Amino acid sequence: MPLTLDQLNAAPPAEAEQMLDGLFEHTPWIANEALAQRPFRSLAHLKHVMTEVLAKADVDRQLALIRAHPELAGKAMVANTLTAESTHEQGKAGLTECTPDEFARILQLNADYNAKFGFPFILAVRGPRGTGLSKAEIIDTFARRLAHQPAFERAEALRNIHRIVEIRLADKFGVAPALGNDVWDWHADLAQHSDPGFAEQGQLAVTYLTDAHRACAASLVQTMQGAGFDDVHIDAVGNVVGRYHADRAAQGAKTLMTGSHFDTVRNAGRYDGRLGIFVPIACVRELARAGRRLPFHFEVIGFAEEEGQRYKTSFLGSEALIGEFQSAWLDQSDADGVTMRQAMAHAGLRVEDIASLQRNPADYLGFIEVHIEQGPVLNELNLPLGVVTSINGSVRYAGEFIGQASHAGTTPMNRRHDAACAAAELALYLEERAAQDADSVATMGILQVPRGSTNVVPGRCAFTLDLRAPNDPQRDRLTADVLARAQQIAERRGVGLALEETMRVSAAPSDPAWQQRWERAVESLGLPVFRLPSGAGHDAMTMHKVMPQAMLFVRGENSGISHNPLESSNAEDIELSVRAMQRLLDDLARDLQAA
Template identity: 70%
Template sequence: MLSLFQLNEASQAEFVALLDGVYEHSPWIAEQAHGRKPAGGFTSLAQLKLALAQVVTDAAHDQQLALVRAHPELAGKAMVSKTLTAESTHEQGKAGLTDCTPLEFEKIQQLNAAYNERFGFPFVMAVRGPRGLGLHRSEIIATFERRLGHPADYELAEALRNIHRIAEIRLNDKFGVEPTLGNLVWDWAEALAVHSDPGYAEQGQLTVTYLTDAHLACARQLQSWMLACGFDDVRIDAVGNVVGVYHGSDPSARRLLTGSHYDTVRNGGKYDGRLGILVPMACVRELHRAGRRLPYGLEVIGFAEEEGQRYKATFLGSGAVIGQFDGRWLDQQDADGVTMRQAMADAGLDPADIPLLRRDPAGYLGFVEVHIEQGPVLNELGLPLGVVTSINGSVRYLCEITGMASHAGTTPMNRRRDAAAATAEVILYLERRAGSVPDLVGTVGMLQVPAGSINVVPGRCLFSLDIRATTNEVRDECAADVLAEINAICERRGVAFKAEETMRAAAAPSDAAWQQRWERAVEALSLPVFRMPSGAGHDAMKLHEVMPQAMLFLRGLNAGISHNPLESITNDDTELCVQAFQRLLDQLATELQA
């Protein structure tokens, strides 16, 4: 097996020879990476991987195209003629592409031809997949079909990202490295995703809403895993949170609190929220296996609800922990008329005990959370981890513009009171206004013309506004400008406007000391520290109200998409995430023992 010591001691020619086959028929990448070797040599495999990938990122467009074109077609002529490299032969065999049925083979050939005609280079996919075991042919074909619809520049970037993943797996093979902790977390997430609500499970979709049978099954599974990991105390509390405590060397010592939510959006992904429960579980498992106690306790909470999918209330789990559970929520009804109170009773939970869940902040050192990024930034930069600087503050409105419905053929253009046209102006203004300030975003995510008809000028339009920024001031300035502009648009067009504010959440800047601990944990892995805000809301926002908090992001695949079945992570990135968490725990232990 190859070692970093061998690689660091090698001449350029030896370095290139040792890395032969990592990037298909492209020795120039290793040649240039040798020149970028740090003064003390590469100190981690992750650092080497990033150096190789950076060479490609910095390369000219023609060089990048040549790299993509150096790859063989999937189940193509090279496979049939047995002229693939050993590495490609192994990978295509792992994915079963050497055993295609005649229909599958014909389909892949059609896709190869269509793809080459559209983009001018072969379809490249890391067919060993995010776990490294090999994807099923049906998954490969589905991805092939989906990526055919990409814009050309986007698809070139996606091809390069897949090439880096192929190289990563090949490097693991050369170095004899197995991301065992990343595999553990990945496998847990896969097993947890077996549970899904009726109506979605039958379609192969993941949906777990508050206190459904699937939700309760997830809670029991997490409880079972926590016990197996070696937590000292595991329970499901009165709101449905799964709470695991791993005592410190002194059981009465203050604790570090961590966790995230295990409910999902409808037809969502497997890692949103759940990653933040499973990663610290893996850390506790390793501490227990080593017979090691920290000078502080570690409390991991799988928060029962964060997404607000079944009832019109969010952060039920983390809200209860900070003493902010609103008793009026208990009388809310879901779409089937079941009250939250009844759902709790059916689940064996007693709402009267919820006030007892409030934690005393004096007993805690702080709150940390790891989470999938849910965006494209880390994916585009080629970085596995990002340190969160702040969770954006947000405000949401449900809006209505009312004009006059009239005949589309007989109403002159200059006499229309078109509610949809007014709303279109609003959307474009919001896009311009939010785009004018860094880290400010604005979205119209819901848009409806009630009782609309193809031959009727819209008389009414319903839409949402979602405005987020790293500070409350920037958010509120944008909201005020947008509302003022809507009123001006409506006055000019002779239509009426009303808005209802439905949610307001304060920005949650990361605590400086805890953010620095995450930064040092990333640096300890020989990875660059990248700081970024979180545009999404998290349980950390609630804990921020009572104790210091900071977050770490993990890169997502497929352009970082989330709240979507395409949400995905790799076992290698997850391994780094677990290792970063372990290093944060070690840092804290050293600080407390100093």
């Protein structure tokens, strides 16, 4: 019989320790120390306590845990001496049925990995869905992680151990992330649609109003209709809009809006944007199945465009809803010379209807968004969810230092006017200055010496600046300091400086009341509330201009990488995000009914 949390909380210490035996490979002390913090409010709470216990352990104890694990398809598997748990996991991934070539490749990877790191390669081979990674995925991950630095790879091994424990714990308690699995599967199904040139390579790219984009929109319509939405349609800019009507007894009911984008960058991951569409769809499906209505309308929008990949404008979908869609955008052309107007006509969209999409903010309670973090913070902290405090404001510049090109062999060091060295000095200052602030970031993303030569002192150096901070005053102080230092560097080195501001976007602080709703939802799951800013832009930034907004982040796997095929989330984390949104909806319904 599966265990229950009540049994674990009530059991005598020795019996409780036996219940959790086998979670950590030959290393019971982690679960045993965690039991001192009973009672656990949820399995998520128990998992978090165990991650905290291991995080506080010294490096020697952490390495001992890693070394207690067997190699993948290694000697222990061949000798049939794996634990029952490891046997099941490696078998589910097909490692017990390797071809001779696969086995030889894994043996070599094991040898190379051990030689570099001094511990075995650890991978949660049952994967993010719990059904098992393919042997090709395992081998590719093995090879990729060989390039990591030792300290980082030790942390990555521990993160995979926590994932292994999470799956083993679910087995012990007989629970499955049913909602998370469904949402995970919806992502996989939608990822079948990809633009030409990428689809053939097994890569994901869905740019505005291409055939793949329109196929995604049609798929979302079908998913929303199947989930029980009352109204579903594609609007005049290609947004997919689903509405779940309020209880008829709720006179004058307002609307809560949520959603995110379904377009992608080129060679993308599956979860950026799309997670914020599928999570609320799952919530509506559960409401419809229960025959339950809320005292407010619930509007879920799959925004058609956010990434700015096909045309030189981003946030087209959300800009239309706040009345800021610019008619001049219709005349922009893509790389093939197709104007936006032509693309819309081909998709059957009526540009004359775009103005009518503008929402009246008075009809809305606010906007909420769930999004994969797109960064490493939650991943490194072993936290599945984080509450966003603000979407960073940003400013960008295109710049150039203009010095004097001269012979690299005959120009003394004290007589040079090296434009590249000026840019390099500024790049290092960006690191130094941004680190002085909480959550400021500064990047020199492009650094080029036009027509550079090995034996010539660079006479010109082009560069870009991307400066971001959680609020506009902090961003502006950072910007002022960076520009002042750039001028100082130019004067001291005797070079010219040209700077052009290319973009300025205001920060979007989370509405305090809505942020607190997300915080209460996270806390209700037995998880600590962790607050962090968003360094990336989101549709919530646009909606922030006309209504209160707040966001929830979901941990990304593979160091939180995004805009990349390695972008990933697991079914358990997705399940928690669905549960968090369900709790927010329930709390909002209670508050409105009590008002």
